[in-house]
Amino acid sequence: MVTQALFDVDEASPPVALQEAVRHGEIFTRRWVVELILDVVGYTADRDLAGLRLVEPACGQGAFLGPIVERLSRSCRAHGRSLADAAESIGALDLLGGNVELARALVRDRLLADGWEDAEVDTVVQDWVRQGDYLLTADGTAGADFVVGNPPYIRLEDVPDGRMAAYRSACPTMGGRADIYVGFYEIGLRSLKPGGKLGFICADRWMRNQYGRRLRQMVTQRYSMDLVLVMHDVDAFHDQVSAYPAITVIRNGAQGPAIAADSDREFGHVQAQDFLRWVADPRQRTIDATSFHAVRLPHWFPGEDSWPAASPARLAVLEDLSDRFRLLEDETTGTRVGIGVATGADKVFITEQPDLVEEDRLLPLAMVRDTTSGHLLWSGQYLVNPWNNAGGLVDLADYPRLRAYLTRNRATLQKRHIAIKQPERWYKTIDKVDPRLNTRPKLLVPDMKQVIHPVLDEGGLYPHHNLYFVVSDVWDLRVLGGLLLSRVAEAFVEAYAVKMRGGTLRFQAQYLRKIRVPDPAEIDEETGRALAEAFDRRDALAATEAALRAYGLTELPE
Incomplete structure (x- = not known):
């Protein structure tokens, strides 16, 4: 639970250093990528979206909010809902006041263009889009059916010390030299209702590096990794960045079948539609298209250790071998x-x-x-060798030539960290x-x-x-x-x-x-x-x- 002390930070005016870090961490997502994420998590206009809750934790200037609001508007029309019925259907936050104003203006324009009245539009726009720090804001983000977005890419050491400490306290998965997107995953997952889904486009480094270990552990223990679509070479953002992105869909529920997919630089809107058609047809286990490859796995890879990175077809083989065979290091064979x-x-x-x-x-x-x-x-x-067969250091008095040799080199050996820690064992090897x-x-x-x-x-x-x-x-x-x-x-x-x-x-x-x-x-x-x-x-x-x-x-x- 986040303590009250964490909320003493002035959300209306975050520190200048953090504002600059956030601006540098903003990467705006292309519309077709947003549409793809909304489709794979199931946020589609044929559903009664007014009765569901979607959270966008770092809305920026509205790259996700535009398509979200359009879908919600169509859904309300199709299901005979008013905008008032959807007053709690969207919870969007951004740390920067300027972004909040731009996002609100975009949402207002989309709703008015779809024929909704000014008064009802103004009411929901203020409720849907708010200023706040998602990692430190307990209100307005819980009980989500969907959490979607493109969390900011900011190294934790670029955040002011006080807020960094607050982030670490609020987000236990954010260990070591983590990027704050790890915290967005954690808070987003914790906010999901049973069966709810998180869909992010984000750097995939957390799946393999040390600072992602706690997040991997959290996902393995409590959630289902439903889909990973690697998009390292795809033109997914409006700016050219080296972000190594992937779309990940994680569900609040027991681990079930998972989709592993990879794409190349030719992957775009048309190819994304082909991918969606394949996802929707569970009879097809694999697909090898010209710009993407995908496979359905019986389950995702367990544990907090690094998750593998390979082509979907190879991942399927590695998962099969992992299910059928024992590890190389094994007590049964004494290996x-x-x-x-x-x-x-x-x-x-x-x-x-x-x-x-x-x-x-x-x-x-x-x-x-x-x-x-x-x-x-x-x-x-x-x-x-300074060690005896019992696992202890030899007594140098028993070995005069060894003692003379090591003593001549004592100054070098004592400079080592291991010798500084244990000065009486200065002649041991590490x-x-x-x-x-x-x-x-x-x-x-x-x-x-x-x-x-x-x-x-x-x-x-x-x-x-x-x-x-x-x-x-x-x-x-x-x-x-x-x-x-x-x-x-x-x-x-x-x-x-x-x-x-x-x-x-x-x-x-x-x-x-x-x-x-x-x-x-x-x-x-x-x-x-x-x-x-x-x-x-x-x-x-x-x-x-x-x-x-x-x-x-x-x-x-x-």
Whole structure:
């Protein structure tokens, strides 16, 4: 609940800094996009709209309000309603007084042009369009059947400190360096009646980045993601912006089937009508039109972790695989994904000298460059290991050569954050060394590559922190390596991972853990042999063909 202190902000005259931020965050939506959103949420003139409530949380100068009022007016005529009957049918807010006046004028003109009397028009216009901060205004926004719009794009740090604190208090999902549109989603969703729908065109970054985690959690736990139409290249706004927009429709109800769609720069009014016709016909599971592609999914992706980004056809395959197969990291098979050792001072802890310190204080270390060929070729690097087999630091008094070496480098080691926090443990590496890991067979995966690149270490090397590892109690690692070498496994990482300049992917543990794999006991002997042989030959195409059989797929859509 928002406390009264939050409303001490003067809504009639918001701070100058916030006014400027709002103006810079205003992006006006093209009419055909507005019409599309109203259609997909079901705000159509054939319904008795006077008996429903629509909220527009940041109405600007009326890009949404114009079509909304036109539909409401037609609905009133068709259902024998007066404007007085629709007095509570619209709740539109804007922070800026100038926008409110322009929006009211637009609404008034549309109603008068449709033949309504001046007196009744003036009454509803004042009620429908008000000045206020949607994120801090409890009145006039609850009990909505629809919440629609294009929320402002403003980084939270661009908001004055007092109001930023109020926003964070009012909107718990607005964590970290969030954009305030996250708060618009939260307040909008909370205001919906059961079965009510929110339809926004907004940046889709919240579906994948860290600051959207709490909002994803909220949606997953209480709402249904009904539709996502990605429009990154579409001319959806009157100004050219790099907003990475998508239309999202979220319903107040249990998660049901979901539509995932993508569009290209040719997507416009005509194509939007084609899309609507497809949406209205549930018998058609997929559509591949010239300017858009869409698929119906049994449900949306669960959880607060990053939601995948891929073509609709590939999303459908990933969802199917997620429903049918277990995660790569799995207690049943004892399969674990981890990262190699980070030292905080590689120049001290990594050496090529095999006699630098006591022999049992050196671990042969696998580096990224050792994996380049696809087969592990050790370059002769060692880790100076300050950890004992019980997981504690060794007593330097027991290792005079190690003590002398580390003492010579003590000034460098003590500058590290880890040593400042724990000065008595100044010679520790950032990560503990697991004494069992260097002897275990494992798959090593370099952090940054354009394609997935698993390499087998049959035992004897400890991975550096730019390498991720996979160990298992059950898997034949050559068979598992063939699965990971395939485009099927890579598709999971592509859908979740951050793609860097030049197309390089980050194969971090959090993304590797998203990969789904068959039960090793259910892979037939021929397929298992094909996977292992493809892995040995570094033949990604053959690995993909065998993986498709293992997953029960005929193809992997692009």
